[in-house]
Amino acid sequence: MRHLEVIDVNRLATPDLERALPPLLDTADLVRGSAAASAMVADAVAVAGPDPRRRALVLALASDVVYGIRGHRRAAALEAIGWAEEAGAAAAPSLHRALINLAAVKVTAGEGLDTELLDRAATLEPRLPVLRIYDTADVYRGWFRYTEDLDLARAALGRCVARAVDIGDDYAQWIFLAYTAATEELAGDFAAATAALEAADKIARWHDWPPSAWNLEPRCELLIAAGDMDRALAVIDEFLPDAGVLPLGARFKRARIRGKVNAWRGDAAAVVRHLELAAGLAEQLEWADPGVRDRIDPALAEAYVAVGRSGDAQRISAWLREIGERLGRPALVGDACRIDALVAAKAGQLDAAAGSAHAAVAAHGSSPLRVELALSLLTLGRIERRRKARSQSRTALAQARGLAAQIGHRPLLAEIDRELPRVAAARTGTELTATERRVAELIAGGATNRDAAAALFVSVRTVETHVASIYRKLGIRTRAELARRLKPAGQVPPAP
DSSP states (O other), X not given: OTTXXXXXXXXXXXHHXXXXXXHHHHHXXXXXXXXXHHXXXXXXXXXXXXOHXXXXXXXXXXXXXXXXXXXXXXXXXXXXXXXXXXXXXXXXXXXXXXXXXXXXXXXXXXXXXOHHHHHHHHHHGXXXXXXXXXXXXXXXXXXXXXXXXXXXXXHHHHHHHHHHHHHTOHHHHHHHHHHHHHHHHHHTOHHHHHHHHHHHHHHHHHHTOOOOHHHHHHHHHHHHHTTOHHHHHHHHHHHSOSSSOOOHHHHHHHHHHHHHHHHHHTOHHHXXXXXXXXXXXXXXXXXXXXXXXXXXXXXXXXXXXXXXXXXXXXHHHHHHHHHHHHHTOHHHHHHXXXXXXXXXXXXXXXXXXXXXXXXXXXXXXXXXXXXXXXXHHHHHHHHHHHTTOHHHHHHHHHHHHHHHXXXXXXXXXXXHHHHGGGGOOOXXXXXXXXXXXXXXXXXXXXXXXXXXXXXXXXXXXXHHHHHHHHHHHHTOOSHHHHHHHHHHHTOSOXXX
16 A cells, blocks of 8 residues: 555556556455545546547446445446447456456346356456465356355365465465355365365464454354353444444345344244345345345345234345246245245245245255254144144154254254243153253263353253153263263264
8 A cells, every 4th residue: 555555556657557556455355445446546537538549447346235336336347348448458457357247246136147257257267467365267166145156165175275376376275264154054064164274273373364244254254053142242243343433344244144043033023123124225236136245135035024014024035036037946935935935834824834844945955054944844843743743743843853953953952842841742751852962862862051051042940850760761860971871872863
């Protein structure tokens, strides 16, 4: 910044402007925020003049998805492409940037990922004199929010990480590893997400970098999956404090995490409050795709149902279904079906609710989002219980539990375990309940009563009561006997 900001960039010859303006804007965005960089872009556009190569450069920058001119990014990208094509090979870097930015503009508008634009940009990359690794076509293929093809995203991000390692770009590697962690969390692979974040943290510690908003989000997701809601909120409050002026994107992340924590805590009114704020910020950022909006809308719709605003929930459902069907994204269709199921169940229309819940399970089953599949199975199990279809409810809940245990999502597992006893088959006097089986798993695995209470979100006194019942039913007196009894008998699955 010290070297670049003293230059009157608008008086530079075009080749020098191509070298100075992009890093100036990128650094201004990083140090001072997107508004400062956007103002510089607007000034450059105003004085660009008629030269095709120069106009291609400034308009490509004006289409940037972060600091471009709001409301004019698409038009700027299209115009930049035209000027770059007129200018010829010398404007290849500007053409590449405009193609990438146009793809980003289209996907954030809910039009899907235009792979033809990315393919065209990729053909230019080997010939570009300077290529920022975080502006490559692969970054946009790997940006998991744009697509439900997580295998494609993993492969693209893997190539990005490998390139960053090859050229020694630690900052890019740090960012790509955070993207990788978030992708794995979307798939429900929290072990892989943890490994990616640990690798990112190792880089950040060496450079003494503070966490970014994009790094904090997957970290908070891991804490939520572990059931540590208080710590997730503490991380957000420490690094994205409500006081002061945060960038729009950081404010969005803060509101989204707080909404998600309150969803697992069952506070629907707080979910609505935080996610409506997040939705408003997404509108300001021109994010019209449900994935780009970090999937806040399905959670907001479900909270609307809980607080009696079914009409608002149905509006979101119709929007999700339209985009999901148009772009071939089954998870969005599954989200819409699950919302419809909850709306119908709220109205007492249980047969319609069951039909929508089955549709949600089918749609989420054809997507890679395993947490969403488990949630739809849980919804189906609850609705079937209300329909007095206990066997169907048990089947759905057992599938949900198996998936949640495999994933290792403790709050989801706790929700399912609270539901299972309500549809349990007739028992003998010595058969353990679902909750008792879960307590037995934990205790046999070495957990203390306090550990088990924390894992199940109940009091220590409740765990003590369950332990006493387990000992009585199994005719044992010690934890060692419990561990021996469970292992050979196979009464319960191993703890996740």
